[in-house]
Amino acid sequence: MIFIALEPIDTPVEERFMPRITFLPMNRTVEVDAGTTVLEAAHEHDIALEGACEGSLACSTCHVIVAREWYPRLEAADDEEEDMLDRAFGVTPTSRLGCQLQITDDLDGITVTIPEYSVNIHVDKKRGGA
Ligand code: FES
Numbered sequence: 001m002i003f004i005a006l007e008p009i010d011t012p013v014e015e016r017f018m019p020r021i022t023f024l025p026m027n028r029t030v031e032v033d034a035g036t037t038v039l040e041a042a043h044e045h046d047i048a049l050e051g052a053c054e055g056s057l058a059c060s061t062c063h064v065i066v067a068r069e070w071y072p073r074l075e076a077a078d079d080e081e082e083d084m085l086d087r088a089f090g091v092t093p094t095s096r097l098g099c100q101l102q103i104t105d106d107l108d109g110i111t112v113t114i115p116e117y118s119v120n121i122h123v124d125k126k127r128g129g130a
Pocket residue numbers: 039050051052053054055056057058059060061062084097098099100
């Protein structure tokens with residue numbers, strides 16, 4: 001006698017957990033793969049967060065303000081990020097650079113606000129500003 005093991009054809013596909021991030025003031029919540037930066041999440045979902053230097057820590061246009069209740073859960077910013085944040089417009093105690101902030105599973109539900117204004121150091125220097 002021969003037995004053949006058959007897998008049921010209606011086996012549910014395991015759903016992959018994806019952390020969520022909410023962007024304010026547009027109040028849009030999106031799901032992203034863990035490890036995605038806030039800047040990448042915004043760009044993947046057509047949310048207006050500039051990121052002029054594409055994450056090379058040279059502009060501060062990716063400045064976001066993390067909701068106060070989430071800030072203590074974040075990895076600390078390194079010196080390079082702190083230095084660039086010092087040049088951002090309207091920095092708050094919970095400000096971070098979106099290109100440096102990775103969304104992990106533990107940050108599922110985080111909320112960040114995109115400030116109304118940003119400073120593009122590269123462009124502003126060429127124009128004779130900052
Ligand atoms: S995109 Fe330029 S510092 Fe983040």
